[in-house]
Structure formats: C-alpha cells, structure tokens
Amino acid sequence: MISFWEKTALLKKDFIVIGGGLTGLLTAIELAFKFPEKDICVLERGILPIGATTRNAGFACFGSLSELYHDLLKEGETKVLELVEQRFRGLQKLLQITGKKAIQYEPFGGYELIDDKHIAAFQHIEEINQKLYTLFKKSVFQVVDNKITSYGFNQNVINHLVYNPLEGQLHSGYLMKRLQKIATQKGVTVLTGANVSKIENNQSTEQVIVTNETWRKPLIFEAEHVFVCNNAFASALCPELKVQPGRGQVLVTEPIYHLPFKGSFHYDEGFIYFRNLGNRILLGGARNQFLMSEATDRIETTSEVISYLQSFLHQVILNGESVAISDTWSGIMGFGETKLPIVQSIRPTLHVAIRFSGMGVALASHAAEQVVQLI
Numbered sequence: 001m002i003s004f005w006e007k008t009a010l011l012k013k014d015f016i017v018i019g020g021g022l023t024g025l026l027t028a029i030e031l032a033f034k035f036p037e038k039d040i041c042v043l044e045r046g047i048l049p050i051g052a053t054t055r056n057a058g059f060a061c062f063g064s065l066s067e068l069y070h071d072l073l074k075e076g077e078t079k080v081l082e083l084v085e086q087r088f089r090g091l092q093k094l095l096q097i098t099g100k101k102a103i104q105y106e107p108f109g110g111y112e113l114i115d116d117k118h119i120a121a122f123q124h125i126e127e128i129n130q131k132l133y134t135l136f137k138k139s140v141f142q143v144v145d146n147k148i149t150s151y152g153f154n155q156n157v158i159n160h161l162v163y164n165p166l167e168g169q170l171h172s173g174y175l176m177k178r179l180q181k182i183a184t185q186k187g188v189t190v191l192t193g194a195n196v197s198k199i200e201n202n203q204s205t206e207q208v209i210v211t212n213e214t215w216r217k218p219l220i221f222e223a224e225h226v227f228v229c230n231n232a233f234a235s236a237l238c239p240e241l242k243v244q245p246g247r248g249q250v251l252v253t254e255p256i257y258h259l260p261f262k263g264s265f266h267y268d269e270g271f272i273y274f275r276n277l278g279n280r281i282l283l284g285g286a287r288n289q290f291l292m293s294e295a296t297d298r299i300e301t302t303s304e305v306i307s308y309l310q311s312f313l314h315q316v317i318l319n320g321e322s323v324a325i326s327d328t329w330s331g332i333m334g335f336g337e338t339k340l341p342i343v344q345s346i347r348p349t350l351h352v353a354i355r356f357s358g359m360g361v362a363l364a365s366h367a368a369e370q371v372v373q374l375i
C-alpha cells in the first residue's frame with residue numbers, strides 16, 4: 001500500500017527518464033539545464049546500470065576507414081556524413097559536459113589495422129578524406145605503416161595501419177560516476193532498482209508502472225513527459241520501436257611489460273576493437289562472426305567468442321606472444337536498419353532516444369539534446 005506522503009510527493013514528477021545509462025543521464029541533465037525548476041527523475045532497473053554504458057570499450061570514436069567505406073557504399077554520402085557529424089559533435093558536447101580529467105579522457109588517437117579483406121577501403125583513403133574535409137577541414141586518415149612493426153602487430157596479416165588523430169579513449173566507469181554526480185547536483189533524482197514494466201497514457205500525463213521485489217504491488221509514477229532511454233530494451237516498453245539487441249563481449253589482459261602502443265584500434269569495419277588500458281589490452285567484438293548467438297539481450301560471455309578474441313590477441317596483436325586474461329564481460333547494444341539513432345515522440349507526452357548501433361558514447365549527448373527539443 002502506498003502512503004499519503006509517497007503518493008503526494010514521491011510518485012508525482014514533472015519529467016521521468018527511463019534508463020540510467022549514458023543517454024538517460026544526459027537527457028536528465030539536458031532537461032535540468034533547460035527546466036531548472038522541474039522535478040526530474042531517472043528510473044533505472046539495475047542497482048548499477050546494466051546495458052551498454054558501463055560495459056563498453058570506452059572509445060571516443062566516430063568511424064574507422066573501412067567502416068565508413070562500407071557505410072558509404074550501403075547508405076550513401078549524405079547519410080554517412082550526417083552520422084559522422086552527429087558522432088563528432090556528440091563527443092565534443094560530452095567532453096564539454098563532463099570535462100576530460102574526471103573521465104580519464106586520453107587523446108591518443110585511433111588506428112585501423114588493414115588486412116587483405118579491406119584493401120579496397122585503403123585504396124579509397126584519399127576519396128574518403130575529401131568527403132570528410134567538409135566536416136573537419138583536414139585529412140582525417142593518415143597512413144602510418146612504419147608503426148606496424150614498432151607496435152608489434154603480425155605483418156603477415158596486417159598490410160597497412162591508418163591513423164586518425166581525432167579519436168580518444170575514456171574510462172566508462174568514471175564517465176558514469178561523473179554523469180551521476182552532475183545529474184544529482186542539478187537536482188535530478190536517480191532511482192535504481194526501478195524496473196519499468198509499462199507506460200500508460202492518462203490523458204495529459206503518462207503513468208509509469210514500476211515493479212520491484214520489495215514492493216508487493218507495482219508502483220505507479222506519474223509525469224507530464226516521459227523519455228524512454230533504455231536503448232536495446234526499448235521495444236519491451238514500446239513495441240512499435242524497431243530495435244534489435246546485439247551482445248558485445250570484451251576481455252582485458254593482465255598488465256604487459258613495455259606494451260608498445262597507446263590508442264584505440266579498429267579492425268574489420270570496427271567489428272573488432274582494442275585499446276591500451278594503462279599497460280593492459282582491452283579487446284572486444286567479433287559479433288559479426290557469431291551473428292545468430294549474439295543477437296540476444298542475455299548479459300553473459302560465451303567460450304566461443306572469448307576464444308575467438310583470444311586467438312586474435314595471440315596471433316595478430318601480440319604476433320605469437322601469450323598473455324593471461326584478467327577480466328571478461330559483456331554488454332548489450334541496440335541495432336536497427338540504419339546506424340542513425342531513433343529520436344522521436346510517440347505521442348505528445350512520450351518521447352524516445354534509443355538505438356545507438358554500438359557507438360553511443362559519441363551519439364548520446366546529441367540525441368539527448370534532440371529529444372529534449374521535442375517538448
């Protein structure tokens with residue numbers, strides 16, 4: 001049973017944001033900037049957020065050469081430039097909000113390892129640089145083949161190395177901590193353990209039904225506007241939204257004495273990615289090799305994917321050397337027909353910002369800004 005105090009003060013909000021990941025917190029912060037007098041609440045199902053934000057690789061990137069080449073063939077120039085611009089602007093805005101130090105942002109740059117399979121993308125490097133010139137006013141992709149040996153990669157597999165000075169890396173745990181702190185300082189309430197099971201329209205307001213084991217009956221929150229920011233899990237609340245979950249698995253090595261590289265590295269159109277994490281290697285991806293089994297929202301790792309990643313680590317990155325693994329985990333991304341996110345109103349009081357296709361670190365702040373503009 002609900003008390004009078006709960007009913008009158010704690011369950012009625014001006015704005016409710018569903019999902020306490022990157023997008024949910026950035027949306028709540030954007031709302032707090034724009035409407036400082038409003039009562040804003042984030043409802044997160046986990047004790048810690050449990051989707052993609054705190055389980056990702058921490059790349060601050062906007063698309064590798066072979067990924068953009070592939071997307072240009074598939075989606076055309078206009079869409080790809082729009083996507084790259086949204087990602088780059090999003091990254092700049094994110095850094096503006098959080099600052100660099102608090103999230104351990106490091107501007108080490110990004111690289112792509114090119115093998116035989118992606119030689120066509122490499123041959124189009126100048127053409128792609130020209131297309132990106134309108135956005136960046138400089139050549140983004142530079143050939144740095146001399147580093148293949150000094151970074152210790154397997155030269156029998158890797159033919160070229162392409163550098164992008166505009167990319168960086170960050171600590172995803174500190175990013176979450178920083179956003180939670182900013183949201184709280186702005187007066188946003190973040191409630192965890194709040195699993196939203198349903199959203200119902202009640203004329204001029206929305207009712208948000210929350211289940212939690214501690215409460216025998218569902219709690220009903222009410223708000224003027226509701227923002228769905230739960231990415232891969234959105235179609236459970238709004239079945240009309242087309243979003244497919246896709247799992248990403250990650251491993252981290254034990255420290256490596258004299259690790260020869262720093263930066264964020266892409267391979268195979270970005271399906272495989274690795275970076276230095278201090279003097280360890282974080283490596284993830286290969287979802288495209290296991291498309292059926294990874295089209296899931298189950299947050300667990302599988303021996304098939306982790307073994308595949310370990311073999312890439314051993315054969316390509318470390319050129320035959322071995323290193324022990326200290327951590328493995330997985331997270332869930334949201335995919336659809338295009339890589340552009342869905343930012344729209346479902347009805348005048350219900351709005352969504354979801355489906356970040358594995359690059360939400362870059363896209364979320366832009367999407368948060370856009371979704372708040374809908375009200």
Ligand SMILES: Cc1cc2nc3c(=O)[nH]c(=O)nc-3n(C[C@H](O)[C@H](O)[C@H](O)COP(=O)(O)OP(=O)(O)OC[C@H]3O[C@@H](n4cnc5c(N)ncnc54)[C@H](O)[C@@H]3O)c2cc1C
Pocket residue numbers: 018019020021022023024043044045046048049050051052053054055056057058059060061194195196197229230231232233237247248249250284330331332333354355356357358359360361362363364
């Ligand atoms: C392994 C991996 C590596 C990645 N690497 C990168 C990278 O290097 N760079 C990059 O840009 N992007 C990367 N991404 C993608 C990026 O992390 C996501 O696009 C981004 O975090 C999406 O943020 P979000 O807040 O929209 O979603 P999420 O972080 O998934 O947050 C959604 C939240 O909603 C909550 N939720 C779900 N359903 C409900 C409900 N019914 N009620 C209440 N709460 C609910 C979940 O618990 C979750 O905390 C990676 C993703 C993965 C999985």
